[in-house]
Structures are given as structure tokens and as C-alpha cells.
Amino acid sequence: MTLSENTVHLMERRARLLGPNVSTFYEDPVHIVRGEGVWLWDAQGRKYLDCYNNVPHVGHCNPRVVEAIREQASTLNTHTRYLHEGILDYIERLTATMDDSLSTAILTCTGSEANDIALRMAEGMTGKRGIIATDATYHGNTALVSQLSRSNVPEVGFGLDQFFRFAPAPDSYRNPDETGTLFADAVAEQIDALNKTEHGFAALVVCPFFLNEGFPNLPDRWLKPVADVVRKAGGLLICDEVQSGFGRIGTHFWAHRKMGVVPDIMVLGKPMANGHPVGAVVTNADTMAAFRTKFRYFNTFGGNPVSCAAAMAVLDELQDHNLMAHAKDVGDHARARLNKLQGKYDFIGDVRGSGMVFGAELVLDRDSKTPASDFTDRVINEMRQRGIIHSKLGRHKNTLKIRPPMPFTKDNADMLFDVLDDVLANTPLTS
Numbered sequence: 001m002t003l004s005e006n007t008v009h010l011m012e013r014r015a016r017l018l019g020p021n022v023s024t025f026y027e028d029p030v031h032i033v034r035g036e037g038v039w040l041w042d043a044q045g046r047k048y049l050d051c052y053n054n055v056p057h058v059g060h061c062n063p064r065v066v067e068a069i070r071e072q073a074s075t076l077n078t079h080t081r082y083l084h085e086g087i088l089d090y091i092e093r094l095t096a097t098m099d100d101s102l103s104t105a106i107l108t109c110t111g112s113e114a115n116d117i118a119l120r121m122a123e124g125m126t127g128k129r130g131i132i133a134t135d136a137t138y139h140g141n142t143a144l145v146s147q148l149s150r151s152n153v154p155e156v157g158f159g160l161d162q163f164f165r166f167a168p169a170p171d172s173y174r175n176p177d178e179t180g181t182l183f184a185d186a187v188a189e190q191i192d193a194l195n196k197t198e199h200g201f202a203a204l205v206v207c208p209f210f211l212n213e214g215f216p217n218l219p220d221r222w223l224k225p226v227a228d229v230v231r232k233a234g235g236l237l238i239c240d241e242v243q244s245g246f247g248r249i250g251t252h253f254w255a256h257r258k259m260g261v262v263p264d265i266m267v268l269g270k271p272m273a274n275g276h277p278v279g280a281v282v283t284n285a286d287t288m289a290a291f292r293t294k295f296r297y298f299n300t301f302g303g304n305p306v307s308c309a310a311a312m313a314v315l316d317e318l319q320d321h322n323l324m325a326h327a328k329d330v331g332d333h334a335r336a337r338l339n340k341l342q343g344k345y346d347f348i349g350d351v352r353g354s355g356m357v358f359g360a361e362l363v364l365d366r367d368s369k370t371p372a373s374d375f376t377d378r379v380i381n382e383m384r385q386r387g388i389i390h391s392k393l394g395r396h397k398n399t400l401k402i403r404p405p406m407p408f409t410k411d412n413a414d415m416l417f418d419v420l421d422d423v424l425a426n427t428p429l430t431s
């Protein structure tokens with residue numbers, strides 16, 4: 001592939017200024033200079049349909065969010081050591097969307113920080129340090145939390161890996177009859193293993209929609225058996241809703257509700273303030289009190305008035321435009337289009353998703369279900385050349401990952417699938 005002069009120049013600058021091994025999307029990285037709604041423009045003025053980015057939840061450069069930031073930034077921005085209603089009003093409004101027990105929050109700047117706090121809260125409450133996660137997940141980048149990624153195991157880590165154990169991530173395509181009991185058994189096994197160490201068992205941390213794992217199609221209440229196992233063992237359930245929350249799955253504002261559980265601790269991030277850096281840990285009053293007493297936690301930027309204004313504007317937009325119902329409607333249409341493509345192409349093994357997260361697993365043949373990982377990669381790169389931005393994920397990186405900003409319409413979906421149809425028809429399965 002020949003890259004443009006501009007791309008080569010920027011890649012060289014990045015390598016020099018950011019260091020090596022800094023990832024970009026695509027063989028031909030995109031140089032984006034502007035965004036609006038579900039659209040992005042590159043430096044040459046070319047327009048792309050954004051079918052990937054969940055951070056600009058209510059649309060790129062959403063005018064209401066931009067105005068909320070401008071207004072608060074031109075009035076005051078400080079931190080939480082001064083009194084301010086912004087953070088209180090926001091947490092009241094946020095927790096009103098949740099179960100009554102989830103009534104207090106710490107605001108952070110990233111999902112990683114929020115997960116880091118959640119793990120420490122679990123330690124504070126249980127006096128134990130052992131954490132269980134799935135073996136195909138990602139929960140963030142702090143020294144502690146990065147140990148939760150089996151797919152990208154850090155080469156150094158202060159020996160923190162001793163606190164972590166892993167259970168196989170669910171795979172609804174290869175184990176369609178799994179009702180959640182096998183996962184519960186696998187977690188129980190890891191709890192026993194941790195209890196044989198000095199660390200004991202503190203918590204299970206999962207994305208309730210298993211988004212990074214490839215968002216398997218799981219029946220409602222699927223997490224109930226594992227939640228019972230965790231609680232019986234005296235541990236806490238942490239639901240990382242960084243990707244699955246804020247109405248994305250269309251049927252429920254929070255994915256844990258679909259899965260039939262109420263977490264002890266919930267972690268939020270990405271879409272929370274439409275790109276302004278905001279994350280949160282939400283929990284019950286007792287867990288918060290234990291954490292606040294044991295750790296004197298302060299976060300200079302977390303919960304600042306500008307961040308809270310941006311986050312509040314996101315909730316306003318979701319509510320005023322009924323974006324959760326819209327996500328369900330558009331998502332159902334998108335999956336119907338994917339199902340049609342599956343009828344046409346044997347290599348589409350499985351169609352998945354709920355609401356504004358959908359995709360398909362691509363395989364070399366449907367009997368062996370062998371992942372078509374290289375093919376998926378070529379499809380993604382070709383789609384980018386055709387002006388459609390999306391990606392891939394899952395254990396084998398062979399699941400098309402389509403997770404657009406929530407204002408994405410059925411017309412947008414039709415454009416995406418028309419192009420995808422053409423790309424699938426013209427990309428050889430094996431190179």
C-alpha cells in the first residue's frame with residue numbers, strides 16, 4: 001500500500017514524538033480534522049460515515065454538549081475541594097437511572113481510573129485481594145487494571161498478576177446452549193483457586209454485555225448464576241459498563257439489568273460526556289463509606305464543573321431525543337440487514353448485537369467455525385477506503401464491530417450495508 005506524503009510525514013512525527021509501538025487504526029491511517037453528528041472529515045476534505053465511535057455518544061461535536069462546556073468553562077472551572085452544585089446535581093440525576101442501592105459515585109477522568117478504584121473498593125469491603133475477569137477482556141491501563149488483559153499481557157507489572165484469575169469468556173456461537181451455569185462453574189473454580197492463596201477472593205469484574213469479548217448473544221438474566229456464586233463466596237460483583245451503558249444496547253439503559261443482576265460496584269466512562277474525559281465509579285453508601293474512610297481519594301480533574309456540565313448535557317440529549325428507543329429501532333433494522341447478508345455469504349457465521357452495537361463473526365466455513373481473522377482485517381481496511389469507519393474485535397479479531405454514535409439512522413445503516421455487501425462480494429476469503 002502506498003501512503004500519502006501527509007500520512008508518512010505524520011507517522012514519522014508520531015514515532016519521533018510519541019515513541020514506538022503507538023497503534024493506529026488501518027493500514028492507511030485516517031487523518032481526521034472535523035466531526036459532526038455521525039460524520040467525520042479527513043484533511044483532504046473526504047467524508048466518512050462513523051460506524052465505530054461510541055465516545056461521541058450523542059454525535060460528534062453535539063451542539064448542546066459544546067455549548068454546556070463553553071458556558072461552564074467561561075464561568076468557572078475548579079475541583080471538588082470547593083463546594084459546587086454541578087457534581088451533586090449530576091450524580092443525583094445519574095443514579096436516578098439506576099437501582100436504589102447504587103446511590104453514590106466518584107467521578108474520574110477515565111474508565112481505567114474508575115476500574116482501579118473499583119478494585120480497591122472491593123479490597124476495602126472484603127479484606128481480600130483476588131480478582132476474577134474473563135480471559136478475553138480489557139478494563140483499562142493502570143498498573144493494576146492492565147493485568148486484567150490476557151490478550152495483551154504487560155511485560156512488566158510489579159508482580160501484580162498474582163492477584164488475578166481468569167474464566168473463559170462466553171462464546172454463544174460455539175456454545176449456544178450455555179445458560180450461564182458453565183461460566184458460573186468456571187468462576188467458582190477460580191474462586192477456590194484464589195481461596196487457596198493468601199489473597200482470597202474479592203470480586204468478579206465483567207462487562208455485562210461482554211463487548212470486548214465479541215458481544216455474544218446471551219439470553220436475559222445470563223449473569224444471575226455467576227452473581228449467586230460470587231455473593232455466596234463473599235465477593236463483590238463489579239459491572240464495567242464503560243461500553244455497554246447509557247442506553248447503547250437499546251433495551252435497557254444499563255446492560256446489567258438485561259443480565260438479571262444488580263452490581264455492587266459499577267464502572268462508567270467513554271460515552272459519559274461525549275468525549276470530554278469523564279468516568280465514574282458508582283456504588284452503595286456502605287461500600288463508598290468504607291472506601292472513603294480507608295483511602296483519602298482525591299482526583300484533581302475528576303468531577304470538575306466543566307466535566308459535570310458536559311456529562312449532564314449528554315443525559316439531556318439522550319432523554320430529549322429518546323435515543324435509547326432509537327438505538328433499538330435502528331439496531332433491529334441493522335441486524336435484519338446483516339441477517340440478509342448472512343443468507344448471501346457463507347462466511348458470515350453469526351450475526352450479533354443489541355441496539356446500537358451490532359456485528360457479525362466471519363469464518364472460513366460454517367462447519368468448523370474457523371475464524372476468518374485475516375479476511376476480517378482486509379474487509380475493515382477496504383471499508384475504510386470506501387469511506388466507512390468501523391472495526392473488529394473478539395478473541396479471534398474476526399467479529400465486525402459496529403458501534404456508532406447513537407444518532408445513527410436507518411439510512412446510515414443502509415449506506416453501511418450497501419457498501420459492506422459490495423466489499424464482501426469483492427474481497428477474496430483467502431489471500
Ligand code: PMP
Pocket residue numbers: 109110111112113115138139140141207212240242243269270279
Ligand atoms: N473498560 C472497558 C470495558 C473498556 O472498553 C475500556 C476502554 N476501551 C476501559 C475500561 C478503559 O477506559 P479508558 O480508556 O477511559 O481508561
